[in-house]
Amino acid sequence: MDGIGIRTVFRVLDLNSPMKKTISLKVNGGERSAEVEPRTTLLELVREQFYLTGAKLGCDIQVCGACTLLLDGKPVSACSVLAVDADGCEILTVEGLSDKDGLHPLQEAFMEFGALQCGYCTSGFLLTAKALLDECPQPSERQIKDYLAGNFCRCGCYQEIVQAIKNVVGS
Ligand code: FES
Numbered sequence: 001m002d003g004i005g006i007r008t009v010f011r012v013l014d015l016n017s018p019m020k021k022t023i024s025l026k027v028n029g030g031e032r033s034a035e036v037e038p039r040t041t042l043l044e045l046v047r048e049q050f051y052l053t054g055a056k057l058g059c060d061i062q063v064c065g066a067c068t069l070l071l072d073g074k075p076v077s078a079c080s081v082l083a084v085d086a087d088g089c090e091i092l093t094v095e096g097l098s099d100k101d102g103l104h105p106l107q108e109a110f111m112e113f114g115a116l117q118c119g120y121c122t123s124g125f126l127l128t129a130k131a132l133l134d135e136c137p138q139p140s141e142r143q144i145k146d147y148l149a150g151n152f153c154r155c156g157c158y159q160e161i162v163q164a165i166k167n168v169v170g171s
């Protein structure tokens with residue numbers, strides 16, 4: 001392939017200079033904007049540009065839940081959402097869960113019930129649990145377990161996590 005051909009391939013595949021797009025979104029209640037490449041994931045955006053590092057990269061294929069964020073109130077695997085698709089949306093990360101009055105009741109309960117060991121999964125579990133309680137303030141144990149089915153804890157704290165959530169809902 002000659003030089004013109006190679007340049008054409010690079011242009012078509014967007015390999016040489018990916019066109020950046022400016023997006024605006026609300027993150028933890030504050031207006032933010034950022035320049036992102038088409039391939040930038042929502043997880044990369046919050047961790048690498050906004051320095052909100054609570055959400056973690058685990059599997060990178062939408063299986064483990066370590067990267068969970070709330071997008072317009074719904075839990076999503078941020079490893080598998082493109083940042084450009086979050087343009088105009090509202091994002092909640094674990095850093096936005098507490099407020100000036102202190103930790104969120106779920107965070108307090110996770111500590112009280114020892115619902116974490118290494119903590120790698122904790123951000124994802126907390127945000128998924130928050131989405132559950134927003135949707136269904138009095139979930140049964142079965143509903144809690146079903147809703148959390150997409151979140152993995154390699155330290156095996158499942159029982160404590162369910163206990164913590166049950167404590168928050170008073171069951
Ligand atoms: S890192 Fe996104 S689901 Fe596992």
Ligand code: FES
Nearest residue numbers: 117119153154155
């Ligand atoms: S506390 Fe270690 S992975 Fe869940």
